[in-house]
Amino acid sequence: MEKILLRNVDAPESHTLAAYRSRGGYRALEKVAREMSPARVIEEVKASGLRGRGGAGFPTGMKWGFVPKDSPKPKYVVCNADESEPGTFKDRLLIEKDPHAIIEGTIIAAYSIGSHTAFIYIRGELAYASQVLQKAIDESYQAGYLGKSILGTGYDLDVVLHRGAGAYICGEETGLLSSLEGGKGWPKVKPPFPATHGLFGCPTVVNNVETLAALPWIIDQGAAQYAALGTEKSKGTKLFSVSGHIRKPGVYEVEMGYPFKRFLEEDCGGVPNGRHLKGVIPGGASMPVLRADEIGEVRMDYESFQAAGTMLGSGGVIVMDETTCMVKAAWNIARFFAHESCGQCSPCREGCHWMEKIFWRVENGQGESADLDLILNISGNIMGNTICPFGDAAAMPAAAFIKKYRAEFEAHIAEKRCVISASG
Amino acid sequence: MDLVKLTIDGREVTTTKGRTVIQAAEEAGIAIPHYCYHPKLAIAGNCRMCLVEIEKMPKLQIACNTQVTEGMEVRTQSPKVLQAREAVMEFFLINHPLDCPICDQAGECWLQDYYMQHDLRKSRFIEGKHHDRKREIFGPHVVFDGERCIKCTRCVRFLQEVTRTEELTVVNRGDHSTIALFPGKVLDNPLSANINDICPVGALTDRDFRFRVRVWYLQKTPSICPGCSTGCNISIESYQNRIARFKPRINEEVNSHWICDEGRYCFHALTEVERLASPLIRQEGGLVPTDWQTALGTVVSRLSAAPPAAGVLSGRSTNEEAFLFAKLLKQLSPQARMEVFYRERELTEVERILKSPDRSPNFRGIRDMGVSSDGGFEPLLRELAQGKFSSAYIVAEDLLAQFAAGQELRDALAKLAFLVVQDTHLSETARLAHVVLPATNFAEKEGTYTNRKGRVQRLSPALVPPAGVLQDLEIFGRLLSLAGAPSAPPNSREVFSQIAREVSRYQGLSYERIGTQGVQLET
Numbered sequence: 001m002e003k004i005l006l007r008n009v010d011a012p013e014s015h016t017l018a019a020y021r022s023r024g025g026y027r028a029l030e031k032v033a034r035e036m037s038p039a040r041v042i043e044e045v046k047a048s049g050l051r052g053r054g055g056a057g058f059p060t061g062m063k064w065g066f067v068p069k070d071s072p073k074p075k076y077v078v079c080n081a082d083e084s085e086p087g088t089f090k091d092r093l094l095i096e097k098d099p100h101a102i103i104e105g106t107i108i109a110a111y112s113i114g115s116h117t118a119f120i121y122i123r124g125e126l127a128y129a130s131q132v133l134q135k136a137i138d139e140s141y142q143a144g145y146l147g148k149s150i151l152g153t154g155y156d157l158d159v160v161l162h163r164g165a166g167a168y169i170c171g172e173e174t175g176l177l178s179s180l181e182g183g184k185g186w187p188k189v190k191p192p193f194p195a196t197h198g199l200f201g202c203p204t205v206v207n208n209v210e211t212l213a214a215l216p217w218i219i220d221q222g223a224a225q226y227a228a229l230g231t232e233k234s235k236g237t238k239l240f241s242v243s244g245h246i247r248k249p250g251v252y253e254v255e256m257g258y259p260f261k262r263f264l265e266e267d268c269g270g271v272p273n274g275r276h277l278k279g280v281i282p283g284g285a286s287m288p289v290l291r292a293d294e295i296g297e298v299r300m301d302y303e304s305f306q307a308a309g310t311m312l313g314s315g316g317v318i319v320m321d322e323t324t325c326m327v328k329a330a331w332n333i334a335r336f337f338a339h340e341s342c343g344q345c346s347p348c349r350e351g352c353h354w355m356e357k358i359f360w361r362v363e364n365g366q367g368e369s370a371d372l373d374l375i376l377n378i379s380g381n382i383m384g385n386t387i388c389p390f391g392d393a394a395a396m397p398a399a400a401f402i403k404k405y406r407a408e409f410e411a412h413i414a415e416k417r418c419v420i421s422a423s424g
Numbered sequence: 425m426d427l428v429k430l431t432i433d434g435r436e437v438t439t440t441k442g443r444t445v446i447q448a449a450e451e452a453g454i455a456i457p458h459y460c461y462h463p464k465l466a467i468a469g470n471c472r473m474c475l476v477e478i479e480k481m482p483k484l485q486i487a488c489n490t491q492v493t494e495g496m497e498v499r500t501q502s503p504k505v506l507q508a509r510e511a512v513m514e515f516f517l518i519n520h521p522l523d524c525p526i527c528d529q530a531g532e533c534w535l536q537d538y539y540m541q542h543d544l545r546k547s548r549f550i551e552g553k554h555h556d557r558k559r560e561i562f563g564p565h566v567v568f569d570g571e572r573c574i575k576c577t578r579c580v581r582f583l584q585e586v587t588r589t590e591e592l593t594v595v596n597r598g599d600h601s602t603i604a605l606f607p608g609k610v611l612d613n614p615l616s617a618n619i620n621d622i623c624p625v626g627a628l629t630d631r632d633f634r635f636r637v638r639v640w641y642l643q644k645t646p647s648i649c650p651g652c653s654t655g656c657n658i659s660i661e662s663y664q665n666r667i668a669r670f671k672p673r674i675n676e677e678v679n680s681h682w683i684c685d686e687g688r689y690c691f692h693a694l695t696e697v698e699r700l701a702s703p704l705i706r707q708e709g710g711l712v713p714t715d716w717q718t719a720l721g722t723v724v725s726r727l728s729a730a731p732p733a734a735g736v737l738s739g740r741s742t743n744e745e746a747f748l749f750a751k752l753l754k755q756l757s758p759q760a761r762m763e764v765f766y767r768e769r770e771l772t773e774v775e776r777i778l779k780s781p782d783r784s785p786n787f788r789g790i791r792d793m794g795v796s797s798d799g800g801f802e803p804l805l806r807e808l809a810q811g812k813f814s815s816a817y818i819v820a821e822d823l824l825a826q827f828a829a830g831q832e833l834r835d836a837l838a839k840l841a842f843l844v845v846q847d848t849h850l851s852e853t854a855r856l857a858h859v860v861l862p863a864t865n866f867a868e869k870e871g872t873y874t875n876r877k878g879r880v881q882r883l884s885p886a887l888v889p890p891a892g893v894l895q896d897l898e899i900f901g902r903l904l905s906l907a908g909a910p911s912a913p914p915n916s917r918e919v920f921s922q923i924a925r926e927v928s929r930y931q932g933l934s935y936e937r938i939g940t941q942g943v944q945l946e947t
Contacts, residue, residue: 345471
């Protein structure tokens, strides 16, 4: 398979402008700036079938199309580089190894919606990546790809890099916007949506790093080339961050629809040390876990993961072998969400902590028989009732772990101890 | 105005485009439970209590942030909605202390009310509760209990949007989220105590009121704030014939949902005084008690014998009292000049949101009733101090205490041939009087005030006057009879009917028309 997103990352000095240009970089921008109208770019992106790679999978071209053309307000493009989903580290690779692809994608997006200021909101902890990206932005300015009259076209664009202060919730697009505005990183109540009332109340498009990084290739090679890859509804390629009990962890670029089992066993080398696969979370910690016996027919695209009862999410594949205590895993994830809940709305603020406390009790031999159904009930009471998708993100894995490994949970309660860990 | 038709719980409802479901429901008399939603504050959408089911929408929607659309079908009582409501109640209560008996909010707590309506089950929460700060002083009028707080952010939004003073914010994350003062700030702005009113739970309570009375014992009387001429609508809440607190009463034409702190607490100074129990009359050696007949007879004979008289009415006198007072003074002393006490002060920007620069809630109405003279109050006072009057009738204003440069005035008052002071207590000014008439305060009387903008509004008696005193209105009425004038109507309602006949701007008005929201005079 021809690599699209990872086409440059292994090249020497791939993060520099010189290396990027020598490999065809900014050719798409030249094409856009000289030959294509904004509307034409949006059409092209729609035709490519590209969907948001941050987790929700919303069609990118359609998202851009929601931005009002006649608004007197400034419009903004925001690149969401606040990669924080546990088990996900694909954006970091792109930022560190191919920052110009992200910048070029950002310029293309901004051009297409008529924005003259773009922000890249990067996770604060990514200190090295921030440095690399800032250098790349500086290079782009010097080369005339950013600033006044880009490539002599009269189109101006500034790109501002903003480092977050360390909250998972700022990866949620409206939490990100609140943070970028200088406020507490609280998600906004919707409607209105960012396309009309986003950053500072102005029309705003928020795109994930991986989404934007795919744009130069799509423009350069054509939407049809991109759409030829993948499945009917999931086009192109997707990055997967693979971690956990797996022989070859790392970032993989996979054509949408690739068999999941084959991916884990062949591409990633399978579970090491002669152990067996117990479960795998395919899309980052917020997505429902799949049991080993559930992955046989699953393919790596939005629809197939959904049919299997989980989601593609951010593509953070977390592999767990038979030595993993699923109660402890569930507690670990619940603790993460309890810690990261922004506290704005009641079901998430109260429910995440409640679930975490119960998981802790079960893991530590203080579980009660009613606890499992209680967690399922709490999870159901959070689901769909919160301001932002964080509530679902906390509720879904909690319920999935119990439903899929119920016997193990019940054994913890019955024996009043952890039945998996050696330390018991 | 575009109209939108929708159905709520099967009932057809017509409302204006742009309204939200919670507003449309309220108009139709359907109450959707809520905490964070407040009609005067921006939508926060954080409590999730107002979740409703809307046809064709897969998820429940918050009624406070969902605009009505034509043909929308809303269900506020479906099983899914009831389940969500019960769940939200449970989430609010798991970390909330369940010690209502010692909470000052009990009886007017939205958690209690909605628990009874929408939850009513035993707690399933067996974990340790989250702890937070207890009784943190936020400012002179507000104390905070972090454990009772539900993070609805009404207080934060009030301080951002109404006063724009921004003393409070939400700090920390998750269930550690809590309301806190910004570093170095104190919650001390002229409207600060309103956040106690809008706090739906026991998190913010009024330092002046808390732990004085259980709220279910309070008797609530709709009235008008006597603090200034804005005429904020209030509820006087009293217990055992004492005012326990003022609460704002909603009137969009006057004060919306708010009152200022100065007005809120002004009842202490106005009512908590040592009351006179009988009229006093000056004899050798000082003021001694006397009976009403003697006192009133003395006033009539001596005031008419010492022209010209100066009349000073308190700005807290009612229109009805002023109407009779004007007639009385003209009867007794045709050359009399009379005025309502009026003095202005500088206001800050935040004070100007509600406050007027005076402390005379009814100065405008009193002048309408004929208690007015050329040049207003200040020239009259100057002339009084300069000894240009032989007698004076001063009602419920302690002129000597009001003015720093009181010596000239004190000497002038002492030299008057006759001074009558009518007040609730023996004020500095009253000590100089020849006759002191014990009367009533704003909370003991019926009547009307006309605010600065010309809105006529009703006072209602919340308290019973102490024994030995007479209503001001009755004092004026009896004096009028003694002076040989046509007898005055026996009560304020009928005096007002006379006003409505004789004072052209008040024509056609009645207590019924004024109602609880007042009537705007034509300008």
